[in-house]
Amino acid sequence: MIDATHDPELRSWVASANDAQTDFPIQNLPFGSFRRRGTEEPHRIGVAIGDQVLDLRLASECAAWPEDVARALAPLAAGDLNAFMAMGQKTRADLRRALSAALAEGSTQQRTLRECLVPQADAVMALPCRIGDYTDFYISVHHATTIGKQFRPDNPLLPNYKWVPIGYHGRASSIQPSGQAFHRPMGQIKTPDTDAPELGPSGRLDYELEMGIIVAASNSQGQPVPIGHAEEHVFGLTLFNDWSARDIQGWEYQPLGPFLSKNFASTLSPWIVTMEALAPFRCAFSRPEGDPQPLPYLDSRENREAGAIDVQLEVWIQTEAMRHAGHAGDLLSMSNLADAYWNVAQLVAHHTVNGCNLNPGDLLGTGTLSGPKPEQAASLMELTANGKQPLKLSNGEERRFLNDGDSIILRGYCQRAGQRRIGFGECRGTVLPARDSHFV
Numbered sequence: 312m313i314d315a316t317h318d319p320e321l322r323s324w325v326a327s328a329n330d331a332q333t334d335f336p337i338q339n340l341p342f343g344s345f346r347r348r349g350t351e352e353p354h355r356i357g358v359a360i361g362d363q364v365l366d367l368r369l370a371s372e373c374a375a376w377p378e379d380v381a382r383a384l385a386p387l388a389a390g391d392l393n394a395f396m397a398m399g400q401k402t403r404a405d406l407r408r409a410l411s412a413a414l415a416e417g418s419t420q421q422r423t424l425r426e427c428l429v430p431q432a433d434a435v436m437a438l439p440c441r442i443g444d445y446t447d448f449y450i451s452v453h454h455a456t457t458i459g460k461q462f463r464p465d466n467p468l469l470p471n472y473k474w475v476p477i478g479y480h481g482r483a484s485s486i487q488p489s490g491q492a493f494h495r496p497m498g499q500i501k502t503p504d505t506d507a508p509e510l511g512p513s514g515r516l517d518y519e520l521e522m523g524i525i526v527a528a529s530n531s532q533g534q535p536v537p538i539g540h541a542e543e544h545v546f547g548l549t550l551f552n553d554w555s556a557r558d559i560q561g562w563e564y565q566p567l568g569p570f571l572s573k574n575f576a577s578t579l580s581p582w583i584v585t586m587e588a589l590a591p592f593r594c595a596f597s598r599p600e601g602d603p604q605p606l607p608y609l610d611s612r613e614n615r616e617a618g619a620i621d622v623q624l625e626v627w628i629q630t631e632a633m634r635h636a637g638h639a640g641d642l643l644s645m646s647n648l649a650d651a652y653w654n655v656a657q658l659v660a661h662h663t664v665n666g667c668n669l670n671p672g673d674l675l676g677t678g679t680l681s682g683p684k685p686e687q688a689a690s691l692m693e694l695t696a697n698g699k700q701p702l703k704l705s706n707g708e709e710r711r712f713l714n715d716g717d718s719i720i721l722r723g724y725c726q727r728a729g730q731r732r733i734g735f736g737e738c739r740g741t742v743l744p745a746r747d748s749h750f751v
């Protein structure tokens with residue numbers, strides 16, 4: 312999977328792509344959906360390069376491409392990333408090589424493609440693709456253990472955890488792109504000292520640092536995807552914030568799991584970093600000594616050798632007061648996707664083992680990606696011990712859960728000696744006050 316497109320020495324004629332700090336060097340080439348700021352034009356598919364977007368509609372129309380590349384560009388030029396994702400892994404890898412060559416220093420296409428760049432500052436990003444279905448998993452054993460302890464101190468992990476990748480079906484309609492805001496949800500809340508629930512705004516609003524796995528190719532209903540082919544069905548990864556109302560969740564979640572505590576809003580980062588771009592950052596997947604090995608349908612030699620992906624993750628908070636003071640925000644925690652108990656191929660193999668069909672654009676959330684150390688917790692529920700120990704912020708404010716006006720910013724990047732660092736951009740969402748006519 313490693314080829315000339317990953318060469319750390321490769322440079323682009325787009326100068327900002329050669330900046331050591333950029334998330335989008337020529338080795339990355341993630342896909343997103345955008346329109347020019349201030350226009351109502353249909354969304355276009357673009358590839359991020361440095362601080363620019365290569366407009367693939369313009370690139371398809373203006374530059375000369377070999378026939379197979381032109382075929383791959385056709386759905387992208389039409390604004391349909393889902394159709395491109397469905398064309399399969401070989402098409403994806405071929406287009407990556409063509410775009411890499413075209414954007415590399417010395418390319419003969421430089422003069423034409425220069426006219427197809429849009430500054431990211433002038434682009435408004437949408438969701439990168441149409442999301443059909445959304446499933447949320449629970450793959451951090453550290454998150455599952457910390458949350459479990461709050462309910463069952465002596466027996467935090469349920470007996471199925473180390474055998475089944477736990478998940479539930481979420482709702483796709485309320486997933487929004489980075490940069491948007493949402494209203495604090497209303498819901499039924501019952502506190503331990505009241506006899507009956509009341510309708511009110513959530514007082515325990517939280518974030519969840521997750522990654523989103525974007526499905527590329529479908530499988531037919533009734534046709535499981537074997538683990539050895541699972542990643543052929545994955546287009547790439549994004550950052551994902553699964554906003555959660557802990558008070559609504561606590562009252563509603565038994566016996567069927569989360570419902571209105573989760574489906575009022577989720578935020579997705581705008582750029583899908585492809586599995587091809589992530590190839591240099593693979594790492595071994597293993598189970599701690601004494602834990603059960605995954606069942607054979609969730610296990611393979613390849614998966615043990617390179618099933619995990621080293622993605623460093625960060626959560627930042629910028630409160631309203633910080634925003635007014637021009638303060639960029641505080642880092643709340645850092646963790647890594649590679650510390651999860653299950654990996655991408657296992658989630659696809661498990662999701663389809665019963666014959667469930669996945670479609671291009673389906674989103675699989677990883678679940679809250681907390682690391683092994685307490686300071687690597689990826690939600691406030693963990694960082695504040697369910698609101699009991701407030702966090703002190705650098706400007707003197709305190710948080711147990713989120714306040715109105717708070718923005719949460721997720722960041723992610725891959726870096727490794729001998730490789731060019733690549734990043735995911737940011738996933739930013741902001742809490743607005745509750746809005747409800749029932750509540751006074």
Ligand code: MN
Pocket residue numbers: 447519521553676678679
């Ligand atoms: Mn979640």
